[in-house]
Amino acid sequence: AKALKIPDLQPYFKIKPLLARHRVHVFSSNYELYADLSSRVVAVLEEFAPQLEVYSIDESFLCLDGLSVDWRAYGLQIKQRLWRDVRMPVCVGMGQTKTLAKLANHIAKKSAKLEGVCILHAVDDWHAVFKKLPVEKIWGVGRRLAKRLNRLDIYSVYDLKVANAKHIRRQFGVTLERTVAELNGERCISVDTQPINKKQIYSTRSFGQKVQQLSDLQQAISQYASTAAVKLRKQNSVVKTIVVFIQTSRFVDNAYSNTVTIALPYSTNDSCTIIAAAKQGVARLYRPGLAYAKAGIGLVEIDDATAIQLNFFNQYQSAKSLRLMAVVDQLNHQQQQIFFASSGIDPFWRMQRQMKSPSYTTSLEQIPVIKIT
Known part of the structure; x- marks a missing residue:
């Protein structure tokens, strides 16, 4: 779907002919399966870092402070373990801050030569790449904020990185000022190992x-x-x-x-x-x-x-x-x-998930069966 440049949240009936023409496989949501696979991924990641923050169902932050390792080899090891144990393909982004790690992860997804692992250690060496990345690729910068930044001639990741932090604070507040600091390697956002209770x-x-x-x-x-x-x-x-x-x-x-x-x-x-x-x-x-x-x-x-x-x-x-x-x-x-x-009991209004993939890992009745002849 991404290769066909289909925007997010498109109604299925509107793009069904396009998907069929390009032989795109379509699946209904299977929340039970996703949650179980996510917990298995987290269990593996906990072996690689003393501190881990589960940021969302498909994303985690690992704090690697105090570890003396070859970072690229470590990132590849994480990828290989997750593929071996969970059959989950992932990309690994590493940086001195959470904002840089998120940015590194984005770069790892886009560059085949990085083999799914990107390390933003010497940040200044990446300026050429940062100049090509739109500012909205930065964690916490959405489309609306990006448009406001564009009016100040801040279009790329590099532009925000070299922006005057005090001026950014006056215009946009302390949160974006911290983002600028994080882009320059100053850690402002900690890894939260304890889940934060939702306010809503x-x-x-x-x-x-x-x-x-x-x-x-x-x-x-x-x-x-x-x-x-x-x-x-x-x-x-x-x-x-x-x-x-x-x-x-x-x-x-x-x-x-x-x-x-x-x-x-x-x-x-x-x-x-x-x-x-x-x-x-x-x-x-x-x-x-x-x-x-x-x-x-x-x-x-x-x-x-x-x-x-x-x-x-x-x-x-x-x-x-x-x-x-x-x-x-x-x-x-x-x-x-x-x-x-x-x-109600089996109500007609329940969301239809006719194309739902089986719950391979959570239902005894749906465990995959291999027939050898």
Whole structure:
């Protein structure tokens, strides 16, 4: 798809003929498989560094301070181990800072002669390459920020690297000033070995088929609320405020989209309480006669569960609720055993994943079988 220059987030039906013409294989999302493979990759990476930050499902930072090794050989060793143990092709970028490491990783992906490993050690030696790289290739510089930088004649990675840091701070703030420092080898962003709790948690999906009935919308929002609540409990947090939205397709004449914010009676991570509030929100937003294409919930006022403040009436999540949620999470740890009836049983609106690859590593029924004759 990248070779065909297909932009991100293109609807499948719009590019289906192009994909078929070029024999592009298409797969539906398989979140369970991706998460399992990601955990296997991280397990291998932990053997290579004393400090590791899991930045996302497909990206990690390793702090190699104190190691006396041949960096290129070390990078190749990481690649080879991941291919041998997980069959996962990766690129390795190394630098004195996280920003340089991210940039090195991008260069490693684009240059075949580097064999997937790029080391930005003597940064000044890379100025010729930096001049060819657009400024938006820098970690944290998106398209909007890039356009603002372009107006100051900052077009390339090199241009930002040699920019006046104080001037950048006045124009754009301390975050971009730190980026300039990091491009010059000054470490400003540390490797976070402990996962940072999310301040907001969203669970949204497009429907496999359009939904018209309020009861079906409430089933969907119940499932999404349950998913969000599980994530909330995993980071030992509670929520006080939720946001619910529903929308039709943007391309119909009577297009409709609306959002409602709901304050919960007290801070909680109880799925039952969150689901009940989410269903009320959908009922307030619902307009009969429309075909809805998407719905979602956001947990937007999140606090640490150990720092709950009681309200005027001393309302709080009960010990019984805490025990119930703990049991549900424990039973669902390996494979979902329990779900809330309000989510429905095999609902028609569930996202269709007809082209989903098998869950090779997480389902006994889908383990690959090799037949030797």
